[in-house]
Amino acid sequence: MFGIDNITNNNGWAMAVVGATTVFLGLIALTLVISQIHRILDLWENRGKKLNGKKKQARSEDKHKVAAPEAKSNRLPTVSELTSIYRPLVEQLKEPFQLIQLFEKTKEMNLPHAHLSIKSLQEADILLAQGDGTFTWNKLKAN
């Protein structure tokens, strides 16, 4: 038998279509998978860094938490101690800031002696009055 009849009788059309489709789908699947291998590897290899990043973040949060109880003691901290406690708070504010904003931050962090501490920082010229009711952080003095 020859011609189209031979193709039809031997299921030729179906074999061609199924075969072509299958090889295409197979290689498309392989393409998709191999195009993702390096991304998956990146994720896997950087999982440590990401975990460390989270740990660091947690540690810095802990620092604040740790700083607060220390500052809760009846003794007023020294200026240098106050500087290290208040610097992270000031960094969260946009300069120049009003003292009320700094007070609110001290409340959030549950810091004791807020008024006395801020007064000490003012006297040490670490909090500089701008003359319009706002203040800035004197980085030179604070260092």
Added chain:
Amino acid sequence: MLDLFYQFLTNTGYYLADYRHVIMIIVGCVFLYLGTAKKYEPLLLVPIGFGILVGNIPFFKGFGLGIYESNSVLHYLYFGVTSGVYPSIVFLGLGAMTDFSSLLANPKLMLLGAAAQMGIYFTLLGALFFGFLPKEAASIAIIGGADGPTSIFLTAKLAPHLIGPIAIAAYSYMALIPVIQPPIMRLLTNRKERLIRMPSGRQVSRKERIIFPIVGVLLCCFLAPTALPLLGMLFLGNFLKECGVVNRLAGTAQSAIIDTATIFLGFTVGCSTQGDVFLTPKALGIFFLGAVAFSIATASGLIFAKIMNLFLKDKINPLLGAAGVSAVPGSAREVHLMGLKEDPTNFLLMHGMACNSSGVIGSAICAGILWSFFI
């Protein structure tokens, strides 16, 4: 005494030879010439050409000399072809020699390897149209994959009586890539397209290269388990190479093992082309359809690359589509040379190799699919 001399004369090849042996010996000499003088795929054409010479020396049947006679040495060597052992071993070596980095760096090029397999299915229809039986048609169609070992493997499983002509056709067209592909490339692309530059691929890590053969063998062999003898060995060879802890095995696979298999494969396939069983109208039909298959495969890759360019922001050089056939590294080299002719600073070799290696995977999957249709 005269009788004895006459009897001796009638036993010589000179007396027993007919025109078919002479034709095949001339074909063998042409193969040796192309392989030696022109350096067209010498690793394949030299053993095949010499095998054709040996296989076409006439002899008295029944002495246990010929490749088709049981108990002959050649018959035992030929077992590696008919059982599919040699193609599998060649794939092991091929895997150990192949660097898939360029493919991993630019995975979309794998689609060109898939597109170039369309030649196989068009030829399947063509062979059925010309009256071949379905298993014969599938064996002829796989020539379109331009992969000698794959063609031999599938033919050994489906139509063992056609191994000789199909293997010769497949290897001939692989060797004639510099003659067949460039006119099709020029016909289907314009200068502007041939000038497209491909961006250099990203750096591929060793881990990616190690993971690829594992992912490849699982994905492809789950899809077409009948391709296991080929793809399993291909990816095993590649894993040996990439894992870095079995360098001795990888070194042997990419040198001694593949070389031994290539010698026996080429030589016994050449021997199987005995004029009296080879020169038939069917063999001529196979050669014609093989050329059609190869040309359609090349054209499919080129056209598909152009279609991809309609949707891609970063255009790909459509010449790379021609390298989607699995003739490693012949077609990648042709693509590279064609690109260099248009622009001497445009290097397409590595991108071509990516398409080539995906073509190897694609044609092995096709062989598995075609075989599974007849199980």
